[in-house]
Amino acid sequence: MTALPPVQPPPSRDPLSEQYEHGRDLLGVETGLDSVDLVQLGESTMELNMGPQHPSTHGVLRLVLELDGEIVRQCKPDIGYLHTGFEKDFERHNYQQCIPYTDRMDYLSPLFNNLGFSLAVERLLGIDVPPRAQYLRVIMCELTRIASHLLWYGTSALDLGATTPFVYAWRDREKLLDINELVSGVRMHTSFIRVGGLLADVPDEFYGLVSEVIKTFPRRIDEHELLITKNPIWRERTIGLGVISAEDAMSYGASGPVLRGSGIPYDLRKAQPYSSYDHFDFDVPIGRNGDVYDRYLVRMQEMRESLKILDQAFNHLPDGPVNSSDRRVTLPPRNEINTSMESLIYHFKLVTEGFRTPVGHVYQAVESPRGELGFYIVSDGSNRPYRVKVRAPSFSNLSALPHMVHGELIADVVAVIGSIDILLGDVDR
C-alpha cells in the first residue's frame, strides 16, 4: 500500500487573499460553503484517538493512531489512566498489609501477585513454607491461570465479533471463582497466599470442587477450541497478524505467551522453579510464527498443561500444616498463647507492628498468566518495605504493541491488543 500522491500546499484560509478564491475554484467549492476544511484535505495521514473508553482496549488504554487510509503508520499508546501508586502505598504499610494491595494490581490473577510478593519476603526472612502450603499454592495458582486465560479467550473473541465463546468462557470461569470464594471468602481479591503460608487450610468441599474441575475441564476446553480454533473467520482475522519475531520480543522485554508465541520455550515454572513446580511434569507450549493465532494456540494449550499440573498436585497433596512454624510471621495457636510467655509476646508483636526483615534487596519472579511478574523488594530492616518495584508483565508486553501493529489495518489493532492479554491494572499499577 503506497501513500497518497503529494498534493499542492494547502491554499491560504484568509478569505481576502487571492489564493483562497483560487483554492476554492480548484476544489470546486461553491462560494458560501465554508464547511470543507481545506487544511485537512491537504494532509495524507490522519490522527485517530482510540480509547481510553473504547471497549476493546480492555480497560483504560488510549492509543493515538496515525492512519494512512486504513493503514496504521504509527501507534502511540498513552497509559497511566489507572495509575494508583501502589508502589508508594507499599512503603507506608507493613508487610502483611501489603498483600491486599498486590491483589489489586493484576486483578484477574491476584494469586500470582500474592505469591510473588510472599516468595520475595520469605526469601528475605529465610523462611521455608511447608509442602502442603506449597502444593496448595500451586493448585490455586493454576486454577487462577485457567480462569485468567478463559477470560482472555472470551473477551478477545468478543472483540472480533464472536459472542458465543464469551458466554461459554464465563460459564466455566464461574466454577473457578466459586473455588476462590470457598477458600478465601471472596471471588477476586482473595489475599489467600500470605507470607509464611496461606490464609487458612482449605475446607472439605474444596476437594470435590477441584476434582470436578480436573474431570470436566478437558472436555470444556475441547468445546472452546471447537468453537473457534478451526473457525474460518477467526483464522482469517488472526493468522499472520501482529507478528513479532523472537528477537524483537526479547528486546522489548516481552514474556509469557507473547514470548512463547514467537517460539521461545521460556517458562519460569520450568526454568527457575519456585513453590515446588519442579515436582510436576508438564510441557511448555510454543508457537511458530509469533502472530495472534499462535498466541491464541499457546494459551489454549497452557490451560491443558495447567490441568496436568493440577491433577498431579491434587493427587499428591501432602498432609500437614499450611503455615510456617516460624513464629515471626505466623500467629501462634490459641493454646500455645495460654501456656507460653514467648508465644504471647510474638502474638502481640506480630499484631501490633508486624515483622521486621533483614537489610537487603531481592528480586523474585513468578510466571503469571501474562508473563514474568517480578517483585524487587528493598528492605532497610524495618517492618515496612523500603521500596517495592513491581515488574509487571503487561507493561513490557504492551510496549511492543506499536511494533506489532505497524503497517496493519486499523480493524486489526483490536485483535492485536486482545492477543497481548494486557490488563491495565497491571500496566499502570
Place this chain on the structure above:
Amino acid sequence: MTTAHQAEASRPVHGARAAELIARELPDAVLRRGVAYGEETVWIARERLVEVCTLLRDHADGRYRIPLHVTAVDWPDREPEEPRFDVVYQLRSLQHNDTCRLIVRVPEDDPSVPSLEKVFAGMDWHEREAYDLLGITFTGHHDLRRLLLPADWEGHPLRKDYVSFGEPVAFTHNLEWALPEQERPRDLPGETR
C-alpha cells in the same frame, strides 16, 4: 524433600556470570560487587553503563537480552557522603537461564544516566517510568516524557521527600512547612507555649 532454601543454596548465584564477565572484559567499570540472597549485584560507573550493557547483551557468555526493569531507590539521608539515588537495572539471559542486577549511583544535583533504549527497545518505557516517578533523567532518550502521571504533574512521587498522603495541618511549630508564606499569620498569640 529438599527445602526451598537448601535448593537456593545449592544453585549457582544469580548474576555471578554477568559479574564475572564484566570484571573480565571491563574491569575498570566495576565499582563494587556484592552477593546477597543468592543474587549478585554489580555497581557500575555511570559513564560505562552503555558499554557494559552492550557487552552483556552481545557476548556469548552473557546474552542478557531481556530487559526486566529499570527503577531507582531513593536514599535521601545518604547525601552528601554518597550519591542519593541507586538506579537499578535487571536483565535476563534466556540462553544461560540467569538474571543479573546492575546498580548505578547518581547524586541529587545531577540525577542522570545514559539511556539504554538503543541497546534494548523495551527500555524506552521503563526509563520514562523511572523519570516520571523518581525524576531520574536518561540522557539520549528520544522522548523523555511522563508516562504514568499527567503531563502537568508536579514532583516525583516515589522520592522519599514526596508526601503522598494526608494534608499538611498547621500548628505553631510547623507553620513554615504547612502553609505558603502569604497564608501564614502575621503575629501569633504568644511567642511560644
